[in-house]
Amino acid sequence: MNDMRIVRKDVDMNDTKISAKGVQVFYGDTHAIKDVDVEIRDKTVTAFIGPSGCGKSTFLRCLNRMNDTIDICRVEGNILLDGEDIYDKRVDPVQLRAKVGMVFQRPNPFPKSIYDNIAYGPRIHGLAKNKADLDEIVEKALRRGAIWDEVKDRLDAPGTGLSGGQQQRLCIARAVATEPEVLLMDEPCSALDPIATLQVEELIDELRENFSVVIVTHSMQQAARVSQKTAFFHLGNLVEYGDTEQIFTNPQDERTESYITGRIG
Amino acid sequence: MSDAMNNPANSLLVQDARTAKRNAAEKRFRFFGIAAIATGLVFLVILLTAIFSNGTGAFQQTFLTVPVHLDETKLDKAGNRDIEDIKKVSTFGYNPLIQQAVFDMVQAQGIETPFTKRGDMKALISASAAAQLRDEVIANPDLIGQTIEFRVLATSRVDGYLKGRVTRESVERDKNIDAEHFDLVDGLRDAGIVKKSFNWDFITGADASESRPEQAGMGVAMVGSFFMMLVVLLCALPIGVAASIYLEEFAPQNRWTDLIEVNISNLAAVPSIVFGILGLAVFIQFAHLPQSAPLVGGLVLTLMTLPTIIISTRASLKAVPPSIRDAALGVGASKMQSVFHHVLPLAMPGILTGTIIGLAQALGETAPLLLIGMVGYIASDMPDGFLGGFLDPNSAMPAQIYEWAKRADPAYYERAWGGIIILLMFLMTMNIIAVILRRRFERRW
Numbered sequence: 164m165n166d167m168r169i170v171r172k173d174v175d176m177n178d179t180k181i182s183a184k185g186v187q188v189f190y191g192d193t194h195a196i197k198d199v200d201v202e203i204r205d206k207t208v209t210a211f212i213g214p215s216g217c218g219k220s221t222f223l224r225c226l227n228r229m230n231d232t233i234d235i236c237r238v239e240g241n242i243l244l245d246g247e248d249i250y251d252k253r254v255d256p257v258q259l260r261a262k263v264g265m266v267f268q269r270p271n272p273f274p275k276s277i278y279d280n281i282a283y284g285p286r287i288h289g290l291a292k293n294k295a296d297l298d299e300i301v302e303k304a305l306r307r308g309a310i311w312d313e314v315k316d317r318l319d320a321p322g323t324g325l326s327g328g329q330q331q332r333l334c335i336a337r338a339v340a341t342e343p344e345v346l347l348m349d350e351p352c353s354a355l356d357p358i359a360t361l362q363v364e365e366l367i368d369e370l371r372e373n374f375s376v377v378i379v380t381h382s383m384q385q386a387a388r389v390s391q392k393t394a395f396f397h398l399g400n401l402v403e404y405g406d407t408e409q410i411f412t413n414p415q416d417e418r419t420e421s422y423i424t425g426r427i428g
Numbered sequence: 429m430s431d432a433m434n435n436p437a438n439s440l441l442v443q444d445a446r447t448a449k450r451n452a453a454e455k456r457f458r459f460f461g462i463a464a465i466a467t468g469l470v471f472l473v474i475l476l477t478a479i480f481s482n483g484t485g486a487f488q489q490t491f492l493t494v495p496v497h498l499d500e501t502k503l504d505k506a507g508n509r510d511i512e513d514i515k516k517v518s519t520f521g522y523n524p525l526i527q528q529a530v531f532d533m534v535q536a537q538g539i540e541t542p543f544t545k546r547g548d549m550k551a552l553i554s555a556s557a558a559a560q561l562r563d564e565v566i567a568n569p570d571l572i573g574q575t576i577e578f579r580v581l582a583t584s585r586v587d588g589y590l591k592g593r594v595t596r597e598s599v600e601r602d603k604n605i606d607a608e609h610f611d612l613v614d615g616l617r618d619a620g621i622v623k624k625s626f627n628w629d630f631i632t633g634a635d636a637s638e639s640r641p642e643q644a645g646m647g648v649a650m651v652g653s654f655f656m657m658l659v660v661l662l663c664a665l666p667i668g669v670a671a672s673i674y675l676e677e678f679a680p681q682n683r684w685t686d687l688i689e690v691n692i693s694n695l696a697a698v699p700s701i702v703f704g705i706l707g708l709a710v711f712i713q714f715a716h717l718p719q720s721a722p723l724v725g726g727l728v729l730t731l732m733t734l735p736t737i738i739i740s741t742r743a744s745l746k747a748v749p750p751s752i753r754d755a756a757l758g759v760g761a762s763k764m765q766s767v768f769h770h771v772l773p774l775a776m777p778g779i780l781t782g783t784i785i786g787l788a789q790a791l792g793e794t795a796p797l798l799l800i801g802m803v804g805y806i807a808s809d810m811p812d813g814f815l816g817g818f819l820d821p822n823s824a825m826p827a828q829i830y831e832w833a834k835r836a837d838p839a840y841y842e843r844a845w846g847g848i849i850i851l852l853m854f855l856m857t858m859n860i861i862a863v864i865l866r867r868r869f870e871r872r873w
Contacts, residue, residue: 229757234681261760271751273770283769284759334755341759 180205180345180375181226186240188221188230195221198240199401201394203345208367208376210390210407212383214422217396219379223347226377227263228256244345261288264343268350270330272322272337277314280322280333281305284341300340307373308336309366328359335366339374346370348378352385364389383423387411395419479848486846489627489642490587492552492580492616496529498565500573509569519558522565523550526557526580539615542608551605552613554581556636556643582622584642584839586613590624593838630846634808635828641839644832646850648810652722652802652822653791653854655811659726659818660733660790665783667730668737675738676745677767696735703732704796712800720801720821728796733786740782744775776869784862788855794826803827825851 181203188196196218203209211219221230228249230236242249249259261284272280281301284290291297301318305311310332314325322333331351338346348367352360367389370376380386386393387407394404395416403410403419414420443451500507502525503517524546530553531546543549557580564578565571585605588594596607616622633645679685707728711717717724748771756766797803802823811820823831825847833844 227758229754232753232757257760257762260757264760265754265758267751267754267758269751271749271755273752273755274774283756283761287759287761287765287769337755337759 178205179203180207180245181377182241182243182246183222183225184241184243186222186225186238186242188218188225188239189237190233191235195399196225197399201401201404203375203377204392205375206371206373207392208371208378208390209392209394210386211377211379211394211396212381212386212422213396213402215381218399219394219396220349222396223349223377223379226345226347227260227265229260229265231256261341262343263345263347264338264341266331266335266338266346266348266351269354270327270334272325272330272333274321274323276319277305277322277325277333278318280337281340284337288341290341304336304340305333307339307370308332309362309369310336326359328355328362331355331359331363332366335363335370339370344374346374346376348376350379350381353381360385383411395422397422479845479852482842483845483847483849485591485593486630486843486849487627488591488624489630490582490590490622490624492530492533492582492622493577494526494529494533494580494621495575496525496561496578496580497575498572499525503565504569504572509572511566511569514566514569514572517562519555519562522558522561523553526553526561526578529578530580533621534612534616537615537619537621539612539619541612541615543612551609552582552586554583554640554642556640557581581642584640584837585609586622587624587642588839589613590617590622591842593842630843631850634810635823635831636808638835638837638840641835641837641843644840644843646825646828646847648808649823649825649828649847650850650854651811651817652725653825655722655817655822656726656729656824657787657791657858659723660729660787661783663727663730664733664737664786668734668783668786669741669779671734672738672741672745673767673772676742677771678763692735692738696739699795700732700793701795701799703728704799706731707796708799718819718821720823721819722802722822722824723818724800725797725802725824726818728800729790729793732793732796733790736786736789737779737782740785741775741779744778744782745771747778748774773869777866780862780866780869784859787858791855791858792826792851794824794830797824797827803830825854 179202181201183199183201183203186196186199187194199222211223213219224230225238225242226249230238238250244259244263248254273283275283278301281304282291282297285297285300291300302311302315305314310329313329314320314333322330325333331354335346335348335351351367352363355363364385367376367378378386378389390407392405393407393410395402395410395414395418397418403414403416405415410419411423414423502521504510504514506513527546527549530549531543534541534543534549560581561578583605585594585599585602586609589610590613596610599605599607599610613622629643629647630645631650632647633643634648635645636643675685675688707724711724711727712719717727752770752774753766756770757763761769794803801821811817811822829844829847829851832840832847
């Protein structure tokens, strides 16, 4: 752990984007998330770290209500996006997910052309008035996904034909195409090789200019490299949350220290 | 190293007892597998050989080609070619003309025969020949007064004699035909008058009465089956797919859906005759739909096919990777958008496979048709137009085959096998269409 590089970056002290208070998650009888409070800031990369099964992915999926698709899952507490409770009865999760995009662990492009992969979101949300508009959105999204140069000549090729890293960047481009405000990433690099990982990490850093990014990761180095804020989860509890630099250099909690030094996890 | 050299028990070059045992087990299993496949293939070959050796005869039919003089004094006494007057002449008016034509031909060819009257030719000529000639004249009254080359349908005995099914010995006690008639047939065959040719009527024609197997055809029953399949496809596919999508993607998992699930699986195992009696009670006695109609048959078969389609559709929906659903939901698609834009297209090949299996099952089903009056019904005419195809009484291919197989005349036995060939061809066409459709829908992910 001594060779761990920590990128020093100034954390913008912008407004709070997502504010979670007393969040509890149950899968049937299992208490998966226990009383988590966290404030996620705008235009910041926030990393969730912790050992397997600690609830970090579960908590991430609460932020755009992806847990709704699981029948036995029950969420309690308040999660506010820009001050509005996303679990309010009046909130349509579909509308919420247009604001809070998500990138998954395994690249999961649609079995369609590269163009259609990106255009799907804008199409169903009616973001483009005509074909030229849509072309523009697709190009912009692919540029933001740092994949435009690689695919601009074969937009009609199937998205599933790309390499793993390219597929993941395609999925990120797809997520940003709908102009979300928050981007959730669930271990986006776990299926990628080191070079593809590096490309995705650089991309995440660029995305910070426009979005609030929340990333779940297994790799502490990755958290240290890309994030400004880090939250450490353990056994369903949020153990420690603070500036990345502080978490990695001067952890307050014993468990955090054990984890980042490799004694547990 | 030296240990392995000295001790053969440790050498990789010698199989130890355990490995030998495992390898022997694998070898045995492979042998069983090959034996099972070989047995299956042998039975398939036997089946196909039996079908084709017995059935191909039905596609050949014997005809006598003779010039028939259409005597104006017999067919149109008034001589004004009034179609109504011509229609008044029944087949009794045509029979003597055909018999005379054949008799004249026998005389002209100088074939030695003890028969001296034209009436003796009756044993050679199918009772249907006169009807066919009459139809031809009614369609074209100008033929009256002319002498035309007419293909006279031979009786099934003559046909059987040419195909080797009937012999002189076998007709000793036959009232309809004598061995001397076969001498006549031999002579006419040598002269090229009696010939076997391809029997289109078997494919396009209607069933005939018990005494005229030479005229019987599969065509009308084929149309009946076609319209039933249409009903099954139009009802079972949308209902089955909608039910599966709801159960698989939308329904909450609780005791009710579990109960429904179990019952759908149970329905797939219900004997088909039960669906038949249900159809009789509900569609005919309660809803008063016409008896023997392909519409009712199709509805009954729909009930039978639904579980098959639902089970296979649910299986193929389940097989779509959940990551695709996540991806669609993640970009803000609604549940329904994610199902219809992404999941359903990917499940389509599996759904089509299930549908075609269900349809194939329905196509070969006879038992439920027994109860709604589609077996034993002799449909002598093609149904009237498209709507008539659904509502006119008709039979179905397997019912027709069953009907022929139980008739006494051995000529019908041959036709039953021939009917099976047509049924298999029909099935193959359906399967080919399904394979082509599947190719279109198939996408890699």
